[in-house]
Amino acid sequence: MPLYESQSIKIYNSLNGEKQDFKPITPGYVGMYVCGPTVYSNVHLGNVRTFMSFDVIYRYLKHLEYKVRYVRNITDAGHLENDADEGEDRIAKKARLEAIEPMEVVQRYTVDFHNILNTFNFLPPSIEPTATGHIIEQIEIIKNIIDNGFAYEVNGSVYFDVLKYNESKSYGILSKRKVEDLIHNTRALDGQSDKKNPQDFALWKKAEPQHIMRWPSPWSDGFPGWHLECTAMSTKYLGEQFDIHGGGMDLKFPHHECEIAQAEATNDKAPVNYWMHANMLIMNGKKMAKSTGNYILPNEIFSGDNPHITKAYLPSVARFFMLQAHYRSILDFTNNGLLASEKGYFRLMDAINLIDNLKTSGTSSVDIQNWRQKCYDAMNDDFNTPVLIANLFDGAKFINQIKDGSATITQEDLDLLRSTIATFTFDILGLKNSDKEVAGSDKLSSAVEILINLRKEARVNKDFALSDKIRDELSEAGIQLQDGKDGTTFTTN
Numbered sequence: 317m318p319l320y321e322s323q324s325i326k327i328y329n330s331l332n333g334e335k336q337d338f339k340p341i342t343p344g345y346v347g348m349y350v351c352g353p354t355v356y357s358n359v360h361l362g363n364v365r366t367f368m369s370f371d372v373i374y375r376y377l378k379h380l381e382y383k384v385r386y387v388r389n390i391t392d393a394g395h396l397e398n399d400a401d402e403g404e405d406r407i408a409k410k411a412r413l414e415a416i417e418p419m420e421v422v423q424r425y426t427v428d429f430h431n432i433l434n435t436f437n438f439l440p441p442s443i444e445p446t447a448t449g450h451i452i453e454q455i456e457i458i459k460n461i462i463d464n465g466f467a468y469e470v471n472g473s474v475y476f477d478v479l480k481y482n483e484s485k486s487y488g489i490l491s492k493r494k495v496e497d498l499i500h501n502t503r504a505l506d507g508q509s510d511k512k513n514p515q516d517f518a519l520w521k522k523a524e525p526q527h528i529m530r531w532p533s534p535w536s537d538g539f540p541g542w543h544l545e546c547t548a549m550s551t552k553y554l555g556e557q558f559d560i561h562g563g564g565m566d567l568k569f570p571h572h573e574c575e576i577a578q579a580e581a582t583n584d585k586a587p588v589n590y591w592m593h594a595n596m597l598i599m600n601g602k603k604m605a606k607s608t609g610n611y612i613l614p615n616e617i618f619s620g621d622n623p624h625i626t627k628a629y630l631p632s633v634a635r636f637f638m639l640q641a642h643y644r645s646i647l648d649f650t651n652n653g654l655l656a657s658e659k660g661y662f663r664l665m666d667a668i669n670l671i672d673n674l675k676t677s678g679t680s681s682v683d684i685q686n687w688r689q690k691c692y693d694a695m696n697d698d699f700n701t702p703v704l705i706a707n708l709f710d711g712a713k714f715i716n717q718i719k720d721g722s723a724t725i726t727q728e729d730l731d732l733l734r735s736t737i738a739t740f741t742f743d744i745l746g747l748k749n750s751d752k753e754v755a756g757s758d759k760l761s762s763a764v765e766i767l768i769n770l771r772k773e774a775r776v777n778k779d780f781a782l783s784d785k786i787r788d789e790l791s792e793a794g795i796q797l798q799d800g801k802d803g804t805t806f807t808t809n
């Protein structure tokens with residue numbers, strides 16, 4: 317009997333604001349879609365937090381022996397600077413500013429994104445599709461929406477007709493916004509726009525002559541609207557109706573609202589059964605923003621190279637810190653919080669690393685079966701990682717009590733304790749054991765430092781063939797060197 321038959325999950329569904337029993341459409345199978353990053357800059361720590369929440373959910377569903385298809389896209393076209401279908405494409409703008417090809421921007425920040433997620437020990441999704449790889453599918457959906465009467469073409473661009481849609485369907489079903497209020501609150505069209513109404517959104521935009529990212533379509537050479545790609549890719553890989561759709565809270569409106577409208581306008585069906593939204597990450601009690609300096613890049617947590625932290629932290633410590641908050645709570649990123657998590661993380665690892673030396677006896681004074689079910693109960697209750705972590709600390713307490721003789725355990729219970737604590741700590745929370753992480757990273761750092769110094773010498777001697785060879789071969793081994801004004805640093809994947 318698969319594990320999911322004995323554990324029943326409740327999921328907080330943003331669609332109705334309630335915790336609901338999770339029942340997949342096809343028993344034993346789960347389809348999950350999460351909106352991925354727009355790859356025009358280094359991944360934001362807030363996004364890392366969102367993706368980590370879904371990484372843990374993915375891990376737990378897999379642990380329960382569901383067959384999970386997890387789709388997380390890469391937005392490499394169509395995401396404009398603001399949500400009102402105005403401004404430049406974010407990737408095209410970056411490419412223009414740096415005088416490089418848009419696909420170079422995409423490549424650079426996709427690699428950065430994967431490096432960071434690997435460092436944080438994320439599992440890769442089952443499919444990671446790109447918007448530019450699904451232009452044909454997006455054009456097909458637009459044709460359907462036009463045929464069904466919910467979109468109109470003006471001057472080579474196509475817009476979704478929100479008022480028309482709202483006559484028979486409900487625009488605002490997810491975000492609980494009312495179309496009347498939207499009309500009221502949206503500023504009037506400035507005469508530049510082709511839209512009939514300001515709340516309409518673009519499905520296809522005709523490209524200006526200087527716009528490099530463009531594809532042929534029945535309406536114009538142009539590019540798809542941002543919201544459309546997720547409808548195209550989720551439908552293609554998960555079907556017209558699937559189980560879970562996730563993303564950051566900031567995507568609920570308009571992005572996810574528009575996804576629902578597009579899918580309903582195409583298939584006349586609600587596309588998603590459970591909508592899940594991860595809350596924000598703030599820093600030192602305030603919104604994180606580059607412009608105010610209240611900002612940290614994920615990499616800087618591992619190097620310690622940022623004024624807001626006092627030291628470098630292991631990726632597992634940062635991961636542990638983030639998972640000590642429930643995904644629906646706001647997480648305040650602070651140095652003190654990280655220091656406390658570091659202590660907690662090592663306390664847990666120290667206990668786990670003691671477990672093989674414990675002595676067993678004829679009876680148990682601790683109730684391991686009950687403790688184990690509490691670990692499941694925590695995750696079954698809308699993936700409550702902070703409660704799970706509190707339970708893992710109870711497990712650590714048992715280990716310490718058994719070690720100092722104030723508690724006893726049978727061999728059978730010890731085996732159960734060992735496997736349960738390892739499963740939840742390493743497989744489900746995705747932490748790495750401190751022993752391996754610390755020892756591994758220390759030796760690796762020293763070895764890479766030696767190579768960095770050899771490469772520096774080679775460059776001083778103008779032996780660029782050798783210096784390039786060192787960099788390229790390290791890169792092949794998964795170690796990327798970065799030359800900065802303060803010397804060379806490295807990241808691993």
Ligand SMILES: [Zn+2]
Nearest residue numbers: 351352546571
């Ligand atoms: Zn999306």
